[in-house]
Amino acid sequence: MAQSHIEIPSPAPALSGRKPAHGRRPAADTAADTRFDRQLARLLQHAARIFCDKGFEGASMRDLSRAAGMSLAGLYHYFASKEELLYLIQKHTFETIIANLRARLEKSADPEERIRIFIENHLEYSLANKEAMKVLTHEDDTLKNEHGAEVRAIKREYYRICLDLLEDLRKAKGLQFSGRLAVLSLFGMINWIYTWHNPRVDADAGELARGMGDLFLSGVLAGKAKRKSSEAKNSETRP
Amino acid sequence: MAQSHIEIPSPAPALSGRKPAHGRRPAADTAADTRFDRQLARLLQHAARIFCDKGFEGASMRDLSRAAGMSLAGLYHYFASKEELLYLIQKHTFETIIANLRARLEKSADPEERIRIFIENHLEYSLANKEAMKVLTHEDDTLKNEHGAEVRAIKREYYRICLDLLEDLRKAKGLQFSGRLAVLSLFGMINWIYTWHNPRVDADAGELARGMGDLFLSGVLAGKAKRKSSEAKNSETRP
DNA sequence: ATAAGACCCGAACGAACGTTCGGTAGCCTC
DNA sequence: GAGGCTACCGAACGTTCGTTCGGGTCTTAT
Numbered sequence: 001m002a003q004s005h006i007e008i009p010s011p012a013p014a015l016s017g018r019k020p021a022h023g024r025r026p027a028a029d030t031a032a033d034t035r036f037d038r039q040l041a042r043l044l045q046h047a048a049r050i051f052c053d054k055g056f057e058g059a060s061m062r063d064l065s066r067a068a069g070m071s072l073a074g075l076y077h078y079f080a081s082k083e084e085l086l087y088l089i090q091k092h093t094f095e096t097i098i099a100n101l102r103a104r105l106e107k108s109a110d111p112e113e114r115i116r117i118f119i120e121n122h123l124e125y126s127l128a129n130k131e132a133m134k135v136l137t138h139e140d141d142t143l144k145n146e147h148g149a150e151v152r153a154i155k156r157e158y159y160r161i162c163l164d165l166l167e168d169l170r171k172a173k174g175l176q177f178s179g180r181l182a183v184l185s186l187f188g189m190i191n192w193i194y195t196w197h198n199p200r201v202d203a204d205a206g207e208l209a210r211g212m213g214d215l216f217l218s219g220v221l222a223g224k225a226k227r228k229s230s231e232a233k234n235s236e237t238r239p
Numbered sequence: 240m241a242q243s244h245i246e247i248p249s250p251a252p253a254l255s256g257r258k259p260a261h262g263r264r265p266a267a268d269t270a271a272d273t274r275f276d277r278q279l280a281r282l283l284q285h286a287a288r289i290f291c292d293k294g295f296e297g298a299s300m301r302d303l304s305r306a307a308g309m310s311l312a313g314l315y316h317y318f319a320s321k322e323e324l325l326y327l328i329q330k331h332t333f334e335t336i337i338a339n340l341r342a343r344l345e346k347s348a349d350p351e352e353r354i355r356i357f358i359e360n361h362l363e364y365s366l367a368n369k370e371a372m373k374v375l376t377h378e379d380d381t382l383k384n385e386h387g388a389e390v391r392a393i394k395r396e397y398y399r400i401c402l403d404l405l406e407d408l409r410k411a412k413g414l415q416f417s418g419r420l421a422v423l424s425l426f427g428m429i430n431w432i433y434t435w436h437n438p439r440v441d442a443d444a445g446e447l448a449r450g451m452g453d454l455f456l457s458g459v460l461a462g463k464a465k466r467k468s469s470e471a472k473n474s475e476t477r478p
Numbered sequence: 479a480t481a482a483g484a485c486c487c488g489a490a491c492g493a494a495c496g497t498t499c500g501g502t503a504g505c506c507t508c
Numbered sequence: 509g510a511g512g513c514t515a516c517c518g519a520a521c522g523t524t525c526g527t528t529c530g531g532g533t534c535t536t537a538t
Contacts (some may be wrong), residue, residue, distance in 0.1 A: 055381075058295035059525060074486045075526075082526065109498085138377070140434060142294075178439075181450045188431025189424045195379060196423050203420075211420045220459035275514085302497060313499080313516045321496065 013095040040078045040088075043068055045131075048089050052131035056086055056139045085146040086139060092156045093132045097125050101161065111169035112217060118165055119216070120209035122190050127197065127205045132192045159183060171219070177220060186216055244470045253335040279317050279327075282307055287328050291370035295325055295378045325378060326386040332371045333393045336364050340400065350408040351474045356460060357404055358455070359448035361429050366436065370428060398422060408459070425455055 046068045050059045065072045079085050101121045108114050126133045131195060143151055162183050170177065189212055202208070285307045289298045300321060302309045318324050340360045348355055365372045382390055401422050409416065428451055441447070 008268055026369055039485090055296055058525075062524085071487050072489075072526090076527075077485060079352070178450060181447070182454065184431065184435050185428045185451060187435075188428040190427070192423065192427025192431060196426075205285075206317060208420070211417060215416075215421065215424055215455075215458035217458075218461040219454035219456075222457040222461045278515090299494075301494085310517045311496090312518075315497075316515060 006226065013092065014098055019049070036078075043070075043075065043078055043084070044089055045090065047085050048131040048135050048210070051086065051089070051135045051139065056082075056142050083143065085149060086135070087143055087151065089132055090139070090151045091154065093136045094151065094158065096163070097122065098154070098158055100125060111165065112221075113170045115169060115217065116163050116209065116213045118192060119213050120144050120206065123209045123212070124195070124205040126190070126193060127199075127208075130194060130197075134194070137191045137194065159187075162186065166220070173174065173221065182216075182220055189216065206220055252338055277441065282309075282314065282317055283324070283331065285360070287370040288325050289326065289376045290378065291324050291368055295321075295374070295381050296312070322382065322386060325343075325374070326382055326390065328371055329375050329378070330384070330393065331392045333390065333397065334367065336361065337393070338395055339364060350404070350411045354386050354408060354456065355448065355452045357424070357445050358399055358429060359445065362432070362448045362451070363444040365429070365432055366438075366447075369433060369436075374428050376433065388410045398426075401425065405459070412460065414460065421455075421459055428455065 022106070043064070047059075047064050048167065050063050050067060051210055052060070054063070061072055061075060064085075065075060101118065105114055108117060113150050141148075163179050166182055167177050170179070171173070193208070196202075197208075201210070282303070286298075288305050289302050289306060291299070293302070300311055303324075304314060307314070318327065343356050343360055344353055347356060379389075393450065402418050405418050405421055408414070409418070417440060432447070435441075436447075442450070
């Protein structure tokens with residue numbers, strides 16, 4: 001229990017530069033943090049909590065109106081529809097995770113440690129932003145058409161990053177395993193957490209990441225080493 | 240790709256002995272398979288598919304009415320509410336899985352193999368009943384009150400079975416790991432499958448179970464053996 | 479001071495929702 | 509052949525849904 005609330009430090013993609021109502025943005029104030037952007041961010045935060053609690057279909061715009069202290073009609077000044085609201089939450093969450101991840105990955109070239117970085121980054125963000133994270137995973141196939149396609153593209157990018165990390169490890173250690181199965185098993189482990197994690201009972205992100213990293217990496221490394229012998233020495237992995 | 244469609248063989252708890260409409264059941268015909276029971280089972284199957292596709296909140300009774308070829312009002316002859324419909328699906332699915340599992344577990348006493356049996360049982364049922372399985376996991380905390388409590392009790396039972404299997408293994412091999420983290424990581428791996436499995440691309444249940452069993456058991460076994468040395472010998476796990 | 483926006487609201491729109499009501503057609507028993 | 513029961517239906521009930529309309533008020537630039 002080192003820190004109770006984790007503040008992600010790195011370059012989070014700001015959700016700025018958006019239209020008021022249905023119009024377009026004036027022009028070059030990409031510096032963001034206008035009043036519009038701050039209100040929108042506040043609304044997204046409330047919406048994430050409500051979607052998390054009652055599900056996207058189960059939550060109503062009136063719920064959000066009440067929680068945010070704004071009239072029902074007033075909400076539509078900030079987004080065009082309930083569906084776009086979900087899209088904004090998912091896109092911002094996903095892009096922030098990936099941006100954080102890329103920043104952290106620059107600090108290490110060791111394949112094994114980079115996988116640990118991936119896990120730790122995911123868990124830290126997940127536990128620090130539980131609501132948005134549950135909305136991201138639970139409402140995975142809710143969005144359709146363009147919005148859905150865009151989020152799905154980001155998801156494929158995230159998948160790809162993880163797969164590349166694993167294949168780097170495989171090459172470096174001369175291993176032999178199914179990358180797809182490994183990635184998706186890992187995703188299952190780390191995305192499932194939102195269904196059970198209780199901060200009063202369970203460990204914090206760092207410790208969970210260590211435990212899951214041990215489990216996963218031992219599994220991947222020990223599997224079948226280069227098809228020859230089965231001596232899996234590297235059972236302790238941190239430097 | 241041994242068999243393409245898996246028929247679960249064992250004692251599946253029949254969903255029989257239920258009331259027509261709001262009345263009670265006549266009495267002693269627990270032998271089931273009345274016309275009422277068959278129709279109900281058919282409706283549950285349609286409902287599972289619809290809940291799977293559109294989510295519980297997103298699906299309407301009119302959708303079910305259309306799919307089942309029965310009038311909207313006619314549906315309520317078989318259950319009292321939409322909520323009870325979800326409850327019946329979840330309860331029946333969960334109880335069938337557990338019944339299958341208990342039957343299979345009797346065939347082996349080896350701790351490691353029993354865990355493999357657990358995984359294989361779960362994956363076989365999951366892939367053979369994708370819709371119901373997605374409804375079970377995706378609508379995990381949708382039910383409230385008595386219905387919710389009852390399903391949650393079955394879930395705890397299932398969790399408990401897996402935890403006991405793991406602790407048997409731990410004792411037998413003198414290992415040291417967090418049972419809770421291991422169980423929940425395993426649950427994540429196997430419950431996540433419904434989000435990605437594509438029968439045209441991915442392996443069948445048996446092969447997936449072998450792959451995930453290798454990954455998970457290697458991870459658990461190799462972790463830290465008995466706190467002394469780090470020689471993780473048992474990297475190949477099948478007998 | 480005034481025009482032009484950004485910001486926000488009360489009130490309503492039509493559609494869709496889960497559920498219920500009153501009734502009917504068929505079946506089996508006496 | 510009357511009574512009772514199961515199985516089912518058309519039509520509606522009252523509610524809630526996402527969204528829109530026609531305005532306001534407040535801020536900012538000229």
